[in-house]
Amino acid sequence: MVKMENTEKNKLFNKFTRNFIQTNFSEYDMQNCEIEFLEDKVLDIYMNTLILLINEKRLLGILKGSTSEERYEYFNDVLCGKYIIDEIAKRFPKLVSRSLTQLKNYLLLYRKVEQLFLKDVPKLIQNRFISNQCENFKMEDLQITVSGDFHNGSGVCILFYKGERVIYKGKNNFANQLLIEIFSKLGDEFEESLEFLPRYIDCGDYYWEEYIEHTSIRNSNISASEYYKRFGYLLAVAYLLNISDLHFENILASGDIPKLVDVETIFNLQPYEILSETIADKDLLKRNAESVLLTGLLPLAGSNEVFGGDTSGILGGKFVGEVRVIQNQMRDDISVKRQVVRKTNKSHLPFYISEGEEQYFEVKDYLRELLFGFKKVTSYVENQKNTFLSIIEKYSEKIDVRILFRNTKDYSIVRTLLLSPKYSENDNIIFEKFKNKLVNYQSDELCESEIKQLEQMDIPYFSMKSNSCDVYDLYGNAVWSTYYSPIELIRKKIQNLSVHIIEEQYKLIEFSISSTLRLYNQEALPRINDVEDKSYSDSILYKGVQNIVDRLLGAIYLSNSDQTCNWLTLSINNVDCLELSPMDCTLYGGLSGVALALIESMTLLEEDYRKKVRSVLPYLYNSILKKYEYLTNDSFYMGRMGVLYTLKKLSKEVGKDLDNWVNIEIDNVISRLNIGDTDFLTGISSVIPAIRLENLNKVTFEELSDIYIKQAKEKDNFVFWGNEQSNNVSLAHGNLGIELALVRLIKVLDNSNNKETISTLLKKAINFDNLQRREHGWVDNRNFSHSANWCHGATGVLLSRIDLYNQLKNDKTATISSTDLQQDVIHSLQDIKEVGLNLANFSLCHGVSGNLLTLVHTQNFFDENNIVNNYNLKKFVRENFYKIHLYGLQNGWMCNFNTKYDSYALFTGISGILYATTLYLKNDIKSDVLLPNIVS
Structure with missing residues (x-):
């Protein structure tokens, strides 16, 4: 709430x-x-x-x-x-x-x-x-x-x-009793006192619990090491018992002991069948859902849950929240203003007192102790499975397992709406939307119970006995059934525990903590300018290409059941939280982008690697084709057009003929263009450059023009689309991408009012860009600095201005000055050199590879127009490609924080480095992905 x-x-x-x-x-x-x-x-x-x-x-x-x-x-x-x-x-x-x-x-x-x-x-x-x-x-x-x-x-x-x-808790405490017995057993084995839970007084159907204070550590270094080792013990037990929801509010640092102040979801079970587009996706989602990330103790969102920031039990307390601030109190114009704030809570973190001030320990300094603790417990259980299971079995008929069908935050929002003057009398609308979220499941009894409980102003509660498959509500009604009982899953998990699984979880812990710390402190990341070796050699680039291909092939998951594949890729969700999830099929962030990179690289690979790549291409083809059916977006980067472009190339590599089907699908996309939004990354502005406009009818041209005219927001002598305050000089989300569509419409529109209007819009759109031009680049409204990325800033300007120049150079009626366009090209090139090659990211979208590939693509323009010394530019590009690969081979590829779990996507991951380097080594100056290529 x-x-x-x-x-x-x-x-x-x-x-x-x-x-x-x-x-x-x-x-x-x-x-x-x-x-x-x-x-x-x-x-x-x-x-x-x-x-x-x-x-x-x-x-x-x-x-x-x-x-x-x-x-x-x-x-x-x-x-x-x-x-x-x-x-x-x-x-x-x-x-x-x-x-x-x-x-x-x-x-x-x-x-x-x-x-x-x-x-x-x-x-x-x-x-x-x-x-x-x-x-x-x-x-x-x-x-x-x-x-x-x-x-x-x-x-x-x-x-x-x-x-x-x-503390009063109105329930039995069998879960606490189980944990106390387990920690007592581990304490005896390790010769330590492991009191992770508060003392309690059992009174049958309720119990009293000791109130735990957040207290300091006395002997700082030794005690901090002990604290994080014990946290490793706690993390291991939580993982083995499928305890979830252990976020920062459920952990308290009491001296050198992490105290569990609430254990709500022991023996956690995912009630829903995993819905996925391919069997490869389903297997990856299942594996992810059973990992140590489920506990909530680690700073990473699971693939089925989104948090408002980092709410983990070990780092946590940094999250995005909303408060309603009452303004004009004690006045008749009193009002409530919503404010989005970033909150920080530290009561769960260990600290010591220095000169009267609280000083908090950082887990990065004690990661070794944390991992040691985790491994010590899991290794013990791996060798003593029967002993561990015998303790659990004693409670198998006693423990009630809470089942979470939705995030409790969703329930709280609905309950708040039911008490609001705006929505309280229209509850049918609220409940209908609520039901629709579970439309893919047989959920009538569940939804009826949820509504009944919400009407009573309760947060809906469902539970099952740990040895049962039936889920009940608070009124004793059965509302759901599961394939397995919670205790069955625990038995299976412990019985299957192996050295390999422990190592996999070990790496996930290390990755989760280190990647999140880098997310919040990107300034600490090294830059490629730190590379000092000057002995440039193309052999380094070939080694880098092979290394990236090796990483891609080593991480791929192949399903022989339906001949599909995928990767568990690292990404940042919409609330700044890291997550691991299977890739979609798009060009920007999905399988299509990876497929393009692998296809392009094959001619540079040694024969055994080439064979390996060829062996996975049919899996990629099947996966992309299956996933295509579920796409709802038509854009080149995030939708159907980019996937169709990839499938045309990929089908030839696997001996399939898709040309007729692709052409039919393109016609279907064209038929829907009149209902799109103007965004370049996600909307129609990336579709228009990817189709042969001359084959369309005049009515379509007029309809497309109307979209831009209606959505344009004019002010003085400039125009923009979207929100003015957040509107950057951006190829992905600003005027730059839209201008590419406008200039193409001008060329095919007859002498009509729309042609004149679109020409005016193009000129005013460029005026808006010019308003944000500075001595160094163009202002980035996100941080009031200047950026040089494909998505935002100078790199997008360079691509857009060269494209406009080429589109208009033979148009005698053009009102856009070619000299002005060339000046923007020079200005953007200077900014790319200044800030675009010293980034803590090697990706295409917002990293160094995108900038270098842009410079490769634009070489002919510089040659033809004598804008810069092309020899020096080529030398500059070569040196920086070398730095990327020397750094990557020595330290890892900097895409999403250089962790053991990569981002594999074309625009945000290592596939983009592979793609850019391959085109450079092949001296291929095409811009297939930097700007949309004609699909058909």
Whole structure:
């Protein structure tokens, strides 16, 4: 749920909260502490509604007072009684009904926990959970807060009493008992005390848990080493028992011990059958889902989950969140503004005190200890499988396994919408969208239960016995069945544990931590200018080509079941989180790009490598063809046109004839062009240069022109598409790519109004680019610096301006100055030399290879127009290709942080380095992928 920030929360609308409670809870004899507890909840629920109503009344002139503050007081003191309560009940009856359900559930829980605490005070004192000063209980001294999810009237509660705290959990604690026994066994074997869980008092269907404080480490270096070794132990057990959701809020650093303060999902089981386009994809997804990444302790998103940043238990606390800040408090124009913020939480991290300041340890300095701890436990279990399994079997009939069908964040969002004035009365729309997310599964019973629980203002909860295959909701209804029971999967995992699997997980841990640290600290990465060896030799480039091909072939997964293949590739998702997932089939980031790179490289490879490449091409062909059916985008880079371009080439390599089918598919793409967006990377602007426009009819030209005319945003003497503030001089997402489409439309449009309009748009689009021209390159609005990449900045300018020059050089009616275009070419070349070759990335899209391949492609232009000394430019390109390969062979290829898990894609990974180097060595100046090539 989005958090509401408000510094004067208890004062805002205080008359409403008190009147609401008096009106709806008159039958309850409540203590002041209970009233204060409910007032906070009432304000949380009704804040948006009250802000809506006060602003409505302000605009209607109903509020009395000469100032905004006086009118707020009138609303709060006079109207926030029966008047507003009745209006809300009439306009938002479902909101009121749900809020009362939630508030009464909270109150009942409060009273239940209050009574249990009163009853169990002697036990808590006896077990030193609280001190003797709590013996003479006074209710007014007790404060209770509900923490985390709320299920069926129950939730985790933190009790504050006379400066002391204790935790209440309304469930059995068999999972904790299992973990304590396992860690006790490991402790005996390792001769260590391994107390990773808080002490507890078992009371049957509930238990009390010791409150754990975030405390410092005393002996810094020795204790930090111990902490991370123990974290390795914890990580190993979490991996072996399929414990998931161990994010930063569930781990606490208590001195040199990582404490597990919540174990919600032990014996985790993925309830859904893995849906995939090929069997190779399914196998990779399954392997990924069973890895150490599942635990949530490591900073990497799984392929089936997206986090708002790094929420891991070991680094975590860095994530993107949204807060609602209340503005104009105590005024009648009070409002809520949403702010996206990057939050940092450190309470789960170990620290020491130096000169009165908290100094936090960094896992990068103790990675060896972490890995040692992980390997020590897994190696022990690998040799003592029966002993380990015998402990687990004792609990196989006791443990309830929580099953997560959706991210709890999704449930929280829906619950928030059900209490909003805008959506509360239109819940059918919310629930219909909710159901549609599971449209690929037989999920009617599940969705009905989810809706029923959400209507009760609960976070839906489902569970199964660890030795069963049936999933039940809180009401005892069976809603789902799985192929295996959770305990079966644990048995299988432990029985199959091997040295090879342990090493695979070992590498994943190392990769996950090191790659994420580099993601947040790219300045620390080395640059190719650090390479000092000047003994240039083409043999280094050939070795580099062979090395990359070797890495590609070594990492490929082949499925003989359906003759398909894929790679588990590294990427960054839309919330800045690293993830490993199978590749799609696109040219930009998928199998088509890899296929093009391998095909181009074959003539440079030794015979045995050439044979290996040829042996995987049929698998690539089958995979791309199968995946093509699922594409919904038509663009050259992210959709069908690029895949069709690849399939034409690939089909010839595997002895297939696809020409007729490709032509039919291109016609289908053309028929849909009139509904596209103008983006170059993802939209129609990359399709137009890839088709033979002269074969299209005039109506199509006019329709395409209308798209650009309608979506253009004009201002003064310039034009742009999209958002002005974030609009860079960009080939991928800015005017540069769109200009390539416009200039081609101008050439085929007859003398019509559209031709004149498109010509004007082209000129104004270039004006917009010129506005962002600086002494060095063009401003990059993402960081207010200047970039030289294919996607953003000077490299895209160079490609775009040369293309415009070539398209217009024989057009006597052109209004674009060829001299200006040449000046942009020179300016962009200078910027590429200045910043484009000292990047911490070797990729095509935003790295050095893209810049070098661009310079290779543009050599003829420089020759023909005497723009630069071409000998010096060729020497410059040669030296930098050499630096890439010397660095790559010695240190690894810098694509997505140079880890043991590569990005294999053409534009973001090592296939792009292979492709660029191959074309350079073959002296091939074509621009098949830098700019869209004619597909047919």
